[in-house]
Amino acid sequence: MRDRSNSLPIEFQNVAYAAGATSILGAISLVISAGAPTLLLGPNGSGKTTFLKLAMGLLTPAAGRILFASGAEVARRRCAIVFQKPVMLRRSAARNVAFALKAAARAPEAATIERLLQAVGLGGVAERPARRLSGGEQQRLALARALARDPDVLFLDEPTASLDPAATKSVEDIIVRTAERGVKIVMATHDLGQARRLAGDVVLLANGGIVEHAAATAFFQAPVTATAKRFLAGELIL
Amino acid sequence: MTALELIWSGDARLFQIVGLSLFVTLSATLLAAAAGMPLGALLALSRFPGRHALIVLVNGAMGLPPVVVGLVVFLLLSRSGPLGELGILFTPQAMIIAQAILISPIIAALTRQVIEDLWAEYKDELTAMHVAGGQRVATLLWDARFSLVTTLLAGFGRAAAEVGAVMIVGGNIDGFTRVMTTTIALETSKGNLPLAIGLGLVLIAVILAVNALAWAARGWSERHVG
Numbered sequence: 001m002r003d004r005s006n007s008l009p010i011e012f013q014n015v016a017y018a019a020g021a022t023s024i025l026g027a028i029s030l031v032i033s034a035g036a037p038t039l040l041l042g043p044n045g046s047g048k049t050t051f052l053k054l055a056m057g058l059l060t061p062a063a064g065r066i067l068f069a070s071g072a073e074v075a076r077r078r079c080a081i082v083f084q085k086p087v088m089l090r091r092s093a094a095r096n097v098a099f100a101l102k103a104a105a106r107a108p109e110a111a112t113i114e115r116l117l118q119a120v121g122l123g124g125v126a127e128r129p130a131r132r133l134s135g136g137e138q139q140r141l142a143l144a145r146a147l148a149r150d151p152d153v154l155f156l157d158e159p160t161a162s163l164d165p166a167a168t169k170s171v172e173d174i175i176v177r178t179a180e181r182g183v184k185i186v187m188a189t190h191d192l193g194q195a196r197r198l199a200g201d202v203v204l205l206a207n208g209g210i211v212e213h214a215a216a217t218a219f220f221q222a223p224v225t226a227t228a229k230r231f232l233a234g235e236l237i238l
Numbered sequence: 239m240t241a242l243e244l245i246w247s248g249d250a251r252l253f254q255i256v257g258l259s260l261f262v263t264l265s266a267t268l269l270a271a272a273a274g275m276p277l278g279a280l281l282a283l284s285r286f287p288g289r290h291a292l293i294v295l296v297n298g299a300m301g302l303p304p305v306v307v308g309l310v311v312f313l314l315l316s317r318s319g320p321l322g323e324l325g326i327l328f329t330p331q332a333m334i335i336a337q338a339i340l341i342s343p344i345i346a347a348l349t350r351q352v353i354e355d356l357w358a359e360y361k362d363e364l365t366a367m368h369v370a371g372g373q374r375v376a377t378l379l380w381d382a383r384f385s386l387v388t389t390l391l392a393g394f395g396r397a398a399a400e401v402g403a404v405m406i407v408g409g410n411i412d413g414f415t416r417v418m419t420t421t422i423a424l425e426t427s428k429g430n431l432p433l434a435i436g437l438g439l440v441l442i443a444v445i446l447a448v449n450a451l452a453w454a455a456r457g458w459s460e461r462h463v464g
Contacts, residue, residue, distance in 0.1 A: 058362055077368060087363045090381040090463055099377075103367040131464030149367070 004152040004182045007068055007075035008034040010055060015064035017050050024050045025208045036200020037185035043237050046205040048188035052155045056081045080151040084158040086142030088130035093122055093141050096130045100148035120144045120174055136167030143174055156187040196220060204228050206237050244436040256440050259417040262330050263397045266337030270393050274342040278349025279375050282357060299343035308406030311336040328409040336403040341393035348389035352382050384459040387452050395445055
């Protein structure tokens with residue numbers, strides 16, 4: 001197995017982000033280390049997507065900095081992201097994967113494409129137009145494209161938010177297998193059950209700040225903050 | 239002889255005019271695409287001082303009066319003009335240049351809109367995949383290819399229907415620079431309505447056929463490419 005620890009840890013140092021006059025994230029500090037998946041929990045608007053986009057370099061912090069062990073420019077080339085609503089390129093499923101391979105400077109060989117599609121259970125739809133696939137299939141194709149980068153870190157933004165239980169299970173299985181290969185998963189979700197199934201550690205975000213960061217077992221069994229207790233009790237955090 | 243009889247009989251003069259018209263218009267469309275599409279993509283994807291002014295200029299130029307374009311090209315290509323040495327005034331080449339100038343802004347402006355809309359959709363994905371520079375432009379142009387066909391059609395339609403510019407720079411010389419629109423204008427003024435009507439029918443049929451083909455291609459692409 002390739003050593004994927006070079007990009008880690010990722011360190012957020014007082015990172016803030018604002019859209020115009022509206023603060024989205026306010027001076028958060030966090031270290032994401034190698035190991036089991038890190039799950040970002042929190043209600044809509046808590047800053048989960050912004051956190052992932054900042055980490056991926058798709059947004060620029062208004063303040064603070066984000067440090068990668070091997071330097072941001074190099075490390076981000078070893079990262080991949082799957083968005084909540086991934087955009088499919090106007091070509092077949094196989095050609096979407098081929099595109100991602102070429103973008104990652106990897107040879108788009110038929111065997112590699114086939115292996116990646118098989119890994120996400122899309123071996124039978126290789127030649128179908130990507131935009132014609134179901135929501136679950138598109139999400140898995142987006143995962144295949146992300147895996148085509150052979151990433152050290154995989155950011156996932158609510159990848160099962162609009163999927164049915166069967167499709168959710170399928171995506172979660174891929175995530176588990178990917179994590180077992182040593183890829184660091186950093187995933188946003190507001191599904192507590194999913195966090196219990198997948199998380200190694202949990203970051204609870206609310207109102208643009210980190211409420212609690214703890215190992216999953218500790219977080220679910222003995223949350224420290226009142227907000228985390230309310231969140232786990234199913235109360236609305238506004 | 240009626241207009242339809244002229245068409246069915248395969249009248250040589252009529253079809254020579256149709257052939258020259260298609261050659262001039264298709265050449266002008268290709269030339270305008272070569273200039274307009276990269277310009278449109280540049281305006282969609284680049285940020286530089288004066289970009290907004292250039293967009294307004296290009297959008298405004300979509301309404302360029304053909305006779306003014308014809309006059310400018312005439313002055314450029316006339317014997318005493320800066321490009322007079324080329325000696326192409328009153329030739330199909332001059333007509334191609336005039337039509338290309340006329341429709342380049344249309345193709346550039348529509349391309350900018352198409353690419354800008356697609357870029358808004360693709361921005362995060364392509365940036366996350368570290369797709370930049372020429373590969374980014376090529377990806378957007380390729381994925382927008384069926385929408386861009388519509389921009390070419392808009393240019394083709396405008397060029398095919400244009401009469402003022404080609405009349406000025408082509409001179410409407412029988413058998414050499416006479417195209418469908420200039421012939422229709424001339425024959426109507428002479429009272430030779432069958433030829434004018436026949437050419438009018440062919441002109442409309444050509445434009446409809448090209449649009450039907452593009453429509454079919456777009457439908458096929460949506461079914462097979464997504």
